[in-house]
Amino acid sequence: MKQTIAHFLHEKMKINQRFIYNQMVHLKKYRPIMIGSFADDGIHPFPLINYYRLNDIDDFGRFAKEQNIVAIHAHHGKHAVEILPLCIAHRIPLVVSIRGRDGSAKHQSLRRNQKRYHLLKQHGALFLPVCRYLANELITLGFPPKKIQVLYGGIELDLFPYRERTIPANGDIIILSIGRLVEKKGFLTLVRAFWRVHAVHPRCRLRIIGSGKEEENIRRLVSELKLDPFVDLLGAMDAASIAREMERAHLFCLASETASDGDIEGIPNVLKEAMASGLPVVSTNHAGIPELIEHKRTGYLAPERDDLELANGIRFFLEHPERIPSFTKKARKVIEQRFDITKQIKVQERLYDEFIKKTR
Structure with a gap:
């Protein structure tokens, strides 16, 4: 079985989140699965692929070994905070995409995100802001620069x-x-x-x-x-x-x-x-x-x-x-x-390669 990236979904995807969906399902080098907090009712804007509800998994450590999970990828900073305790408990590296509000160091967001990300900054393995601007915002929030890599989102x-x-x-x-x-x-x-x-x-x-x-x-x-x-x-x-x-x-x-x-x-x-x-x-x-x-x-x-x-x-x-x-x-x-999705998926997989090699 290929090495697996488990993509964490806090909630059902919305119709305007195709760009997130593409970062999951277009992977070639790694096998994508989806894990989440919600029951699959079959009503989604995009088809769920290999989806597992966390509440239905009795032993996550055994599940991770059976699925050959080498990392969990959360696609929003707030969602990363939710899945972080599971990653820490089972020593699974956490990758986090940062897309906007979740990386802001502006106005009220500065204090909120500094407080929210106290443990994430320490335990997260790789942070993927979608632009250099957000990378600089993360540094302002106290994230380690060596854990930050810009990943521009691609389109079809x-x-x-x-x-x-x-x-x-x-x-x-x-x-x-x-x-x-x-x-x-x-x-x-x-x-x-x-x-x-x-x-x-x-x-x-x-x-x-x-x-x-x-x-x-x-x-x-x-x-x-x-x-x-x-x-x-x-x-x-x-x-x-x-x-x-x-x-x-x-x-x-x-x-x-x-x-x-x-x-x-x-x-x-x-x-x-x-x-x-x-x-x-x-x-x-x-x-x-x-x-x-x-x-x-x-x-x-x-x-x-x-x-x-x-x-x-x-x-x-x-x-x-x-x-x-x-x-x-x-x-x-x-x-x-x-900004071509095909090229950017290759960049995404290369970034997976690099940090997985470091964490092993």
Whole structure:
């Protein structure tokens, strides 16, 4: 039997977590299994593969030997804290992916994460932040630098084929944005920026994919700015539906910002998907986003919470459509070189190799 990586799931996966699922099931060198706290009711956005409920395992030490488990991989810092006692008890190395809020050293998150990770910093074997920005945040939180390795998340390039875009001479101009409707995604800033853009380019429509607790606030602002006929809130969608929306869009914008409670991004996968598909992208100088987008070369970056400059970024592409192919071809190359799931799985397996060798 191959060496096994047991991926810990605190709860059932959500429809927007395909990127986590891919890091489990695309492994080739290692055999993936899933362990978790919930009963498998058969209702999942993605099929569970070799799933074992922890409460159904009588002797985890014997189970680990039978399954040839060489490490447990938790895909969020909070979930790592939950599974850590089991790892310590059975001397199984713990790998932890850090993706955003769970690695923040900002505002209230600093004290919360310092307290939460007291034992994890000591006993965790390998920490995999999804960008250099989060790696530096972990160091601020007191994690040992020698245990930190950046692992950029990859996307499935075949789902997002490149197509050269232009701004249509007639009809609607579709600006697309995707993300959970939470503060750090910056949708209120985006709506204000769109209001500025629409005053000059009235053919523009804004389509927002996602759900979350900020929906009511977003709808209220849309109404206050009298944008109801021009802004569509579409709810959550699966990957195939998102790909179709990207196919019909002309420009992509994500206005990420640091939330009042310290919640931050890593590098949003929707930006990678938009760049792969040939959409010109406008975003912000937030967290790991500048590691993905180079300002005025592969996209346009505005300061956080600056709706005027965000609007200027959108207008830049609307008013200079001849420059779009130059931007998007370079952007696609960045994704192919650094954010392809096939390449990044090989990097992930190499990092497994290195730390497993050290822990044996």
